[in-house]
Amino acid sequence: MPTTNQDFDAEALYRALLEQVRAGLANVPDAAIVGIHSGGAWLAERLAADLDLKGRLGFIDVSFYRDDYARKGLHPDVKPTHIGFNVDGATIVLVDDVLYTGRTTRAAINVLFDYGRPACIKLAALADRGGRELPVAPDFVGVTTTLAGRQSLSLARDASGQLSLTIEEDNADSEQ
Ligand SMILES: O=P(O)(O)OC[C@H]1O[C@H](OP(=O)(O)OP(=O)(O)O)[C@H](O)[C@@H]1O
Numbered sequence: 001m002p003t004t005n006q007d008f009d010a011e012a013l014y015r016a017l018l019e020q021v022r023a024g025l026a027n028v029p030d031a032a033i034v035g036i037h038s039g040g041a042w043l044a045e046r047l048a049a050d051l052d053l054k055g056r057l058g059f060i061d062v063s064f065y066r067d068d069y070a071r072k073g074l075h076p077d078v079k080p081t082h083i084g085f086n087v088d089g090a091t092i093v094l095v096d097d098v099l100y101t102g103r104t105t106r107a108a109i110n111v112l113f114d115y116g117r118p119a120c121i122k123l124a125a126l127a128d129r130g131g132r133e134l135p136v137a138p139d140f141v142g143v144t145t146t147l148a149g150r151q152s153l154s155l156a157r158d159a160s161g162q163l164s165l166t167i168e169e170d171n172a173d174s175e176q
């Protein structure tokens, strides 16, 4: 799948996101970071390290909570959900790489409420590409952009932990 030359500087977006989250959590008691597998988990790991919240870090796989679960079945690569802190009363920054329809966010919030009653959930996304189908909005965002329906944003992480965010073109309809 080819990428365009309009790709983003994911490391710069991460730094912008980090400073927003840092400011948003200033003087907040019981703060915690939870990432949505896979890209959101990579970002959450880095945020927790940079914000000294490694003991308050969790991960969510939304596979069982997706609204298309019954139709599509289970993704073969289900990862563990792990929330090792007390969710009751916590201010949780929920982290995803790309925000699109908002359906993944909805599913992740459902997961969190299975673990307790947070004081507050805030949403952080590296990229918001618009196209919302649910009333969901980020509190912290690296970049807001508009993509065509045939395009998608893809976050990758190399062996050194370096992030890259690329625009991919779905050429399925033109390849005939
Ligand atoms: O707002 P939404 O429309 O729900 O889209 C956002 C989600 O889509 C991607 O995950 P995807 O389901 O493609 O799985 P992946 O993380 O394995 O790429 C992305 O990582 C977000 O979690």
Ligand SMILES: O=c1cc[nH]c(=O)[nH]1
Pocket: 098, 099, 100, 129, 151, 152, 153, 154, 155
């Ligand atoms: O472009 C998109 C849309 C949803 N999820 C992604 O990871 N990329």
